Amino acid sequence: MMHEPYSEVTPLTGSLLYHWAVCSRSAWLYSRQITPDYDHEGLGLGRWISKTAYSRKVVREVSLPGAKIDVLDTDGDAVIVVEVKKSSRMVKGARLQVLFYLWRLKEHGISARGEIRVPKERKRIEIFLDGEGEAHLLTSIRALGEVLERPSPPPASWIPYCRSCAFLEFCWADDPQDPAPEANNPASEFQEE
Numbered sequence: 116m117m118h119e120p121y122s123e124v125t126p127l128t129g130s131l132l133y134h135w136a137v138c139s140r141s142a143w144l145y146s147r148q149i150t151p152d153y154d155h156e157g158l159g160l161g162r163w164i165s166k167t168a169y170s171r172k173v174v175r176e177v178s179l180p181g182a183k184i185d186v187l188d189t190d191g192d193a194v195i196v197v198e199v200k201k202s203s204r205m206v207k208g209a210r211l212q213v214l215f216y217l218w219r220l221k222e223h224g225i226s227a228r229g230e231i232r233v234p235k236e237r238k239r240i241e242i243f244l245d246g247e248g249e250a251h252l253l254t255s256i257r258a259l260g261e262v263l264e265r266p267s268p269p270p271a272s273w274i275p276y277c278r279s280c281a282f283l284e285f286c287w288a289d290d291p292q293d294p295a296p297e298a299n300n301p302a303s304e305f306q307e308e
């Protein structure tokens with residue numbers, strides 16, 4: 116198992132990887148327990164969908180170190196890690212999150228595949244922890260570690276996702292104008308797919 120460059124205060128989690136893939140600043144803020152408004156509309160909807168969409172499945176919210184799996188489903192002998200999202204826009208981050216869960220299960224001797232399910236869009240995206248997936252995961256873990264080691268958060272840098280981010284007011288309170296109108300802003304590499 117690779118060395119994990121995280122202290123016990125800032126453990127490596129799938130959720131941090133997800134946030135890092137969207138915006139490294141948000142991952143740093145979450146890692147320091149700086150949490151956005153709990154009643155933020157987007158967060159609320161995401162939680163509601165996650166709790167209700169697959170309520171008939173027998174195994175829900177399985178916890179492993181740094182991993183809180185929404186649903187563990189089965190298909191014959193296969194184990195399926197299910198991550199429920201409210202939209203497929205942030206699929207890069209969700210893929211990383213699921214890869215991390217598969218990696219954690221593998222450490223416990225459980226071979227599984229993953230699925231990102233988007234009930235609103237009736238979408239399922241399959242994820243496999245193959246060689247490419249594992250290499251991508253380990254590279255991302257190292258990059259996230261470098262961000263979390265910083266004594267202060269990366270500066271705010273406007274991406275279209277900021278508009279729906281729960282840290283919007285925290286990052287842009289001094290800037291009442293949209294700092295980068297979407298039409299003039301090149302798509303971020305983490306932007307919606």
Ligand code: SF4
Pocket residue numbers: 137138139140141270271272273274276277280281282283284286
């Ligand atoms: S508002 Fe934008 S810059 Fe700030 S944490 Fe969210 S995505 Fe990142």
